[in-house]
Amino acid sequence: MTTVDGAVPDRRAGASGGAVRAGRPLAARLVARAGGGAMRVFLVLVALFWLMPSVGLLLSSLRGPQRSAESGWWQVFAEPAQITWDNYSRLLSNEKVMGSLLTTASITVPATVLVVVIGSLAGYAFAWLDFPGRDGWFLVVVGLLVVPVQVALIPVAKLFGAVGLFETTAGVIAFHTAFGLPFAVFLLRNFFAEIPRELLEAARLDGAGELRLFTRVVMPLGGPAIASLGIFQFLWVWNDMLVALIFADSGSPPITVALQQEVRQFGNNIDVLAPGAFVSMVVPLIVFFAFQRQFVSGVMAGAVK
Numbered sequence: 001m002t003t004v005d006g007a008v009p010d011r012r013a014g015a016s017g018g019a020v021r022a023g024r025p026l027a028a029r030l031v032a033r034a035g036g037g038a039m040r041v042f043l044v045l046v047a048l049f050w051l052m053p054s055v056g057l058l059l060s061s062l063r064g065p066q067r068s069a070e071s072g073w074w075q076v077f078a079e080p081a082q083i084t085w086d087n088y089s090r091l092l093s094n095e096k097v098m099g100s101l102l103t104t105a106s107i108t109v110p111a112t113v114l115v116v117v118i119g120s121l122a123g124y125a126f127a128w129l130d131f132p133g134r135d136g137w138f139l140v141v142v143g144l145l146v147v148p149v150q151v152a153l154i155p156v157a158k159l160f161g162a163v164g165l166f167e168t169t170a171g172v173i174a175f176h177t178a179f180g181l182p183f184a185v186f187l188l189r190n191f192f193a194e195i196p197r198e199l200l201e202a203a204r205l206d207g208a209g210e211l212r213l214f215t216r217v218v219m220p221l222g223g224p225a226i227a228s229l230g231i232f233q234f235l236w237v238w239n240d241m242l243v244a245l246i247f248a249d250s251g252s253p254p255i256t257v258a259l260q261q262e263v264r265q266f267g268n269n270i271d272v273l274a275p276g277a278f279v280s281m282v283v284p285l286i287v288f289f290a291f292q293r294q295f296v297s298g299v300m301a302g303a304v305k
Contacts, residue, residue, distance in 0.1 A: 054281065061087055061274035068270045091275040100258035101279070107169055107244075107254060108237040111176040115233045116226055118177070119184025124214050126185065127192040128200065138189065144182040152179075153246060160247065167249045175247055176237045184229055191225040192218055227291045235284050255280045 059073040062083045067075075076083060091097060125131070126138050156175060157166060165171035195218065203213050219226070241256040248254055253261065259276050262269050 054278075054285075057274060057278050057281065059083075060270065061278045063087075063274075065271045068274070087271045087275045090271055091279070094272060094276075097255070097258050097262070097272065097276050100253055100255040103169065103248070103252045104238060104254040104256075104280075107172050107176070107248075108234055111173045111180065111237045112230055112233045114173070114177045115180040115184050116230050119181055119188050119229065120219065120222070120226060121214070122181070122185045123188030123192050124218055126189040127195075128218075129210070138185075141182050141185050145186060147182075149179055149242065153242075157246065166247065168247075169249065169252075172244060172247045172254075175243055176233075176240070180233050180236065184233070187229055188222065188225055191222055195221055231288055231291055234287055238280075238284050 056073045059076045060068060062085070063073065063076065064082070064084055064086065067082050122141075126134060126141075160166040160168075160171045160174075165174065200213060200217065203217050208216065239256065240254075241260065244254040244257050245260070248257060255276070259273060259280070262272055262276070
């Protein structure tokens with residue numbers, strides 16, 4: 001068989017191309033097919049499976065205590081009429097639980113802001129400032145990452161008792177700030193160190209001092225990493241129970257301790273526990289989705305670097 005110009009086609013080219021495609025690594029073939037419809041269906045199923053506990057908690061919070069004791073939350077789909085807002089009405093009238101939400105916010109917001117601000121300043125100093133013992137101090141910071149919280153509970157409790165910070169909101173904020181700083185400094189130092197030196201030198205030639213360089217150049221470039229750190233710190237502090245159970249004021253505890261006390265006091269108090277737990281869960285979800293784009297950018301930037 002010949003072509004129009006009389007040339008004989010090379011059958012081996014097609015065979016070799018097929019062999020090359022067949023010989024591609026399995027990982028490469030999986031990546032090539034990742035954008036297909038089957039993968040999208042799989043990802044949707046994973047997302048639904050991940051959201052199932054949240055959906056179950058929401059539906060449980062919309063059922064009466066008698067219904068919850070008799071059957072599972074999935075019965076709502078068979079009988080939607082059992083949905084009621086009475087549980088949330090009781091929750092709003094529960095001053096202890098509602099006050100605990102304000103206490104949690106008064107602890108979480110300052111602890112997050114302090115860790116982000118101090119961690120950013122320290123990360124910039126370790127990345128771009130020369131001072132005696134810089135590498136040694138950074139190794140100390142890295143070493144503090146492996147110190148578990150449980151080891152420091154008794155010594156810090158004695159220290160806070162001596163200085164009057166035990167069972168105070170300021171004491172809980174100080175504890176979370178201290179244990180959040182090593183990770184913050186480590187994360188932001190590594191991120192700031194990847195900023196091109198030429199960019200910083202150009203800003204210095206234009207007359208920018210260290211403070212202006214930090215606020216006008218480094219902070220905007222480090223926005224994704226800072227947003228990721230803020231999300232992590234917010235989630236850690238908001239969902240914490242161990243530190244709050246020990247150091248917080250027992251008269252105005254955070255939401256995690258308040259819900260635990262409801263269990264201990266009333267037993268199966270589902271009409272308060274379910275809506276309270278859902279409201280406590282919704283706030284971190286709102287924060288996460290509000291800064292989702294910055295979080296993904298920070299994770300991707302760290303992966304590329």
